[in-house]
Amino acid sequence: MSKTKIKFLISAGPTRERIDPVRFISNRSSGKMGYALAEAAIAADCEVVLVAGPVALQPPTGLENLVEVESAAEMAREIRGEAPSADIIVMAAAVADYRPVSVSSEKLKKNGEDLILRLEPTEDILAALGADREGDSPMLVGFAAETDNILENAKGKLLRKNLDWIIANDVSKPDSGFQSDSNAAVMMSKTGAKLRFPLMDKKKLACEIVDALIRQYSGFKSETTL
């Protein structure tokens, strides 16, 4: 009998929050880490659904599904829809934390005055998944993009969002994090395990992370279904 494949649900890239028909708020995420993770999971013979914000990358071949989204709200809807059938969810996307309260249907005109944009929080997709967890819910993995107190802040997110793993990375350095082709990371589990990955190509780092997650998955399954 053939073994069913492990199903990864991976998010990648930034989100865009519209201000008017020609402007938006976004961030510097390139999507490279999330795309590299998707590629690594396909290479490891897993089924992969990739939910991606706007990026300038070629999707890896062999995806089960590529869902392209723009805003945090769209990403939340797609992730929620795909989550129940996933085994491992990795939120590598840099989801916008705020969006404009109102979106102008016409291009905003300048009038020489200050322009005040009122922003409201977006849904925290990962925290919502963590809050809704039941016995056999998928393994939840987050990224922590930090510029200071990296491990401490990442651990806070791991606990607050009820995750199994968090991958902490320093986004203040030019050779790691946003846009770079390389990254260094520390993976921490809720049980206290710590894996340190030195600076390396994002594709290599993605393989290391995917290998670690697959290794943990069978143990995780037997723990959560007890």
Ligand code: CTP
């Ligand atoms: N995340 C999410 N939904 C959001 C914001 C973040 O699912 N609205 C996820 C990211 O995909 C990532 C993790 O939460 O896996 C941590 O994201 P990060 O930007 O590091 O932290 P925030 O929770 O946004 O907190 P802060 O910006 O205050 O550091």
